Amino acid sequence: MPPQYRYQQIAEDMANRIKSGEFPPGSRLPSRAELCEQYEVSSFVADRVYLMLKMQGLTESLPGAGVYVKENAPGR
Template identity: 85%
Template sequence: MPPQYAYQRVAEDLIKRIQSGEFPPGARLPSRAELCEQYEVSSFVADRVFLILKMQGLTESLPGAGVYVKESAPGQ
């Protein structure tokens, strides 16, 4: 299997965590800084992860408040 980009690895992990219920609908996801620390990635990677989750309809951003799992997230 070919190696994954860091953003793919982090996004897949967060998707699994959302689908498992670790981050239920309405839950706040870790901040950009927290993702960078937890996964040892750059802020660019963290931003890309948030974009992927949003494009998949899993999250919504609230300016100044963070990124949250959508109430009607696919797979929930």
């Protein structure tokens, strides 16, 4: 298996946390700054993480309000 970029690893971890119920439908995910601090990454990496979660259909962004787990997220 080829190595993964850091943003892929974090997105996979966040997706697993969503699917396990740690972040239930409708819950707000950590802010970009919180994600950067938690995983010790740059804001660019955090943005890529949230983009990947959105592309997987797990989250939706509300401008000025944050990133939330979709009510009908796949795998839930």
